[in-house]
Amino acid sequence: xxxxxxxxxxxxxxxxxxxxxxxxxxxxxxxxxxxxxxxxxxxxxxxxxxxxxxxxxxxxxxxxxxxxxxxxxxxxxxxxxxxxxxxxxxxxxxxxxxxxxxxxxxxxxxxxxxxxxxxxxxxxxxxxxxxxxxxxxxxxxxxxxxxxxxxxxxxxxxxxxxxxxxxxxxxxxxxxxxxxxxxxxxxxxxxxxxxxxxxxxxxxxxxxxxxxxxxxxxxxxxxxxxxxxxxxxxxxxxxxxxxxxxxxxxxxxxxxxxxxxxxxxxxxxxxxxxxxxxxxxxxxxxxxxxxxxxxxxxxxxxxxxxxxxxxxxxxxxxxxxxxxxxxxxxxxxxxxxxxxxxxxxxxxxxxxxxxxxxxxxxxxxxxxxxxxxxxxxxxxxxxxxxxxxxxxxxxxxxxxxxxxxxxxxxxxxxxxxxxxxxxxxxxxxxxxxxxxxxxxxxxxxxxxxxxxxxxxxxxxxxxxxxxxxxxxxxxxxxxxxxxxxxxxxxxxxxxxxxxxxxxxxxxxxxxxxxxxxxxxxx
Numbered sequence: 001x002x003x004x005x006x007x008x009x010x011x012x013x014x015x016x017x018x019x020x021x022x023x024x025x026x027x028x029x030x031x032x033x034x035x036x037x038x039x040x041x042x043x044x045x046x047x048x049x050x051x052x053x054x055x056x057x058x059x060x061x062x063x064x065x066x067x068x069x070x071x072x073x074x075x076x077x078x079x080x081x082x083x084x085x086x087x088x089x090x091x092x093x094x095x096x097x098x099x100x101x102x103x104x105x106x107x108x109x110x111x112x113x114x115x116x117x118x119x120x121x122x123x124x125x126x127x128x129x130x131x132x133x134x135x136x137x138x139x140x141x142x143x144x145x146x147x148x149x150x151x152x153x154x155x156x157x158x159x160x161x162x163x164x165x166x167x168x169x170x171x172x173x174x175x176x177x178x179x180x181x182x183x184x185x186x187x188x189x190x191x192x193x194x195x196x197x198x199x200x201x202x203x204x205x206x207x208x209x210x211x212x213x214x215x216x217x218x219x220x221x222x223x224x225x226x227x228x229x230x231x232x233x234x235x236x237x238x239x240x241x242x243x244x245x246x247x248x249x250x251x252x253x254x255x256x257x258x259x260x261x262x263x264x265x266x267x268x269x270x271x272x273x274x275x276x277x278x279x280x281x282x283x284x285x286x287x288x289x290x291x292x293x294x295x296x297x298x299x300x301x302x303x304x305x306x307x308x309x310x311x312x313x314x315x316x317x318x319x320x321x322x323x324x325x326x327x328x329x330x331x332x333x334x335x336x337x338x339x340x341x342x343x344x345x346x347x348x349x350x351x352x353x354x355x356x357x358x359x360x361x362x363x364x365x366x367x368x369x370x371x372x373x374x375x376x377x378x379x380x381x382x383x384x385x386x387x388x389x390x391x392x393x394x395x396x397x398x399x400x401x402x403x404x405x406x407x408x409x410x411x412x413x414x415x416x417x418x419x420x421x422x423x424x425x426x427x428x429x430x431x432x433x434x435x436x437x438x439x440x441x442x443x444x445x446x447x448x449x450x451x452x453x454x455x456x457x458x459x460x461x462x463x464x465x466x467x468x469x470x471x472x473x474x475x476x477x478x479x480x481x482x483x484x485x486x487x488x489x490x491x492x493x494x495x496x497x498x499x500x501x502x503x504x505x506x507x508x509x510x511x512x513x514x515x516x517x518x519x520x521x522x
Contacts (some may be wrong), residue, residue: 003218004050017105017190022226028054030225033097053101060105060138064089068109069138085271088134090134090149091214092116096234099213100222102138107184111135114167115214120442123250127177131375132167159224164364167374168216170315179374180315190220190318191227193342197323198260198285206229209284210237211269212499216315217262217289237267241274256413259283260309264290264501265297268306268506277304285326289319292406292424292502294431302330312336312345316381316390318368321345321402335403336396342366345404347397354397359407362394363482416451420485429480430455433472435464438495441486455486456508458494 023403028050033399089106091113106113114132117124118140129149135151136297166185211218213234222237223234252435261283263271268288280286282469286301287309289483301308308329321343322336339345343366354360369388372381380459382389394414396406408422413511415421423441430439438458443451466489473480494505 016185016192017227019104021107023104025229026226027226027229027231030231031100033235042132053097056098056101057104057108060102060490062106064109064111064136068111080518086110086112087135087143088112088114088132088165088428090114090116090137090139091134092118092139093139094118094140096213098138100234100289102177105211109207110164112165112167115169115219117212117214120177121496124177128169131177131179131308151181156512168219168315169214169368170216171313178376180370181374182318182370186368187220187223187318187372188227189222189342193340193366193368194220194224194320195228196341198325199228203258204228206230206232208233208259208261210235210240211262211264216319217500220319221260221262235388241270243330260285260287262287262289264288266291266497266501268293268301268308269297272300272304272306274361277301281305281307283307287311287320287323289313292428296429296432296434298329298334299422305330310334310405312362312394314392316370316392317364317366318370321364321366321368334402334406335399337404339404340404342368345398348391356398356400359395359397359409360408361391362392362404363395364392365389379495412442414441414451414453416443416446416453417483418450421484423451426453426455426480426484429473430457430469430480435460435467435472437470438497440507440508444488452488453486454488454490456490456512457494459491464491475487 006506013089026204031050033054037311049052064087089102089111091099091102091106093102103113103115114128114134116128134149166182166184166187167179167253168182169177170180195202195205202355202495203222207221207225207230209232211221211223212220213222222232222234224230263286265288268280268286272275272280280335281304285307289311293310298308300308307326309326310329310333311323313322320340322339324333324335324337328337343364346365347358348361348363348364349358349360365384365387367387369381369390371388372378373381380391380393391413394406395408396404408424412423413420414423415510421443423443426441427439430441436457437460441455442454444454446452454505457469469489470485473485474482490512492511496504496511498504
């Protein structure tokens with residue numbers, strides 16, 4: 001049992017090879033691309049020309065180095081102090097091959113890097129432009145011109161710094177993007193923790209990546225393969241969905257039984273619906289994250305023998321800090337797994353540690369924690385001598401075996417009539433009814449109750465009514481306390497979600513306001 005008040009165990013930064021050292025040992029056939037369009041129906045995977053990709057990296061590295069050298073030669077008046085800002089490249093390319101080439105070029109040229117979603121709208125770009133002033137922008141040639149960056153650009157390059165910034169976006173679901181300030185050291189600490197957790201014998205990590213590379217869950221898959229000497233299949237999720245079912249018996253990734261695929265719950269649902277369960281069951285592990293999975297989804301996955309690895313992590317922690325080991329899920333474990341070797345998890349309430357089984361705020365301590373948000377520091381980050389702590393917005397508890405269980409998010413907690421309601425629980429019950437295709441539960445202002453529990457849902461069929469849904473929540477199978485049952489029901493054709501399955505809360509509120517549904521209830 002955890003001792004109350006026990007300080008966080010320090011998990012210091014692990015000594016890691018430099019980018020140059022990893023580059024020198026990078027296997028020449030590390031990348032396999034899942035082709036788009038019709039050609040992939042016959043040849044779904046195409047090994048890229050290694051020589052051309054490595055040449056692309058070198059060409060871009062030279063561009064950055066020449067840019068830096070040219071700027072350094074521009075002498076400044078003696079009265080001016082040299083600028084200390086590092087040059088920054090903004091990566092906003094939708095082609096994953098070019099994206100990764102740009103990433104490596106910046107690493108080798110010792111530039112700071114910002115990852116960006118090429119599909120951001122005006123609001124997101126305006127938000128990012130308030131945080132950074134990139135020296136170079138690499139974006140899609142045929143895409144919209146990024147006009148948000150009109151501020152001064154960096155001009156000088158200082159001496160190499162081991163804490164060069166790798167800025168990874170988060171928080172974009174509200175329309176206001178935060179840039180999480182990582183470094184090569186923090187990311188490689190998480191990579192080493194992953195390998196020690198899943199492959200302590202030092203075997204290679206192979207990965208099948210269908211998540212965006214500008215997202216931490218996509219980028220970390222590439223880093224794991226680079227560091228371990230494995231291979232990476234990369235492509236769009238839609239390309240995977242259009243793979244012929246008749247060819248599923250011929251796995252398209254070498255050593256599939258020693259490979260991982262990372263999915264969000266929505267992707268797992270679509271793959272199972274499309275008949276991909278036998279293919280998924282061949283992976284060593286199917287890493288599931290990005291959003292809370294609902295019980296009925298987990299039940300179906302277990303029935304198909306899919307080796308899910310439930311986990312817990314976020315951009316600020318360089319992805320996973322707890323994870324099940326392979327086969328744990330199939331043996332009945334529904335937790336978020338044990339702490340990984342590079343991280344410690346603690347449960348707190350008002351700064352005090354809680355005993356096992358008590359619900360409180362989840363706090364993560366690790367050498368993989370980001371240094372803070374770039375140009376927008378948050379008190380949720382606590383800096384130590386050798387490691388950092390991050391006070392998450394999640395609620396959960398540790399059981400007596402040290403496994404983490406997430407119960408909800410503090411920021412989404414609804415207080416209605418003095419009762420605390422956690423939307424995750426209500427959403428899970430509604431999904432399990434089979435009557436909704438998608439659902440989001442939130443609290444909206446109410447003059448008598450403070451907040452009213454509101455379910456915004458996509459009905460599975462047009463005939464579904466709020467009364468039917470309420471009745472389902474009162475059945476023995478789904479029985480929910482009456483004060484938790486939504487009092488307001490709003491049906492929509494679709495909910496605004498991003499590529500990772502996260503809901504755009506600001507867009508939803510705007511949609512509700514436009515339809516003047518906020519004051520209506522059933």
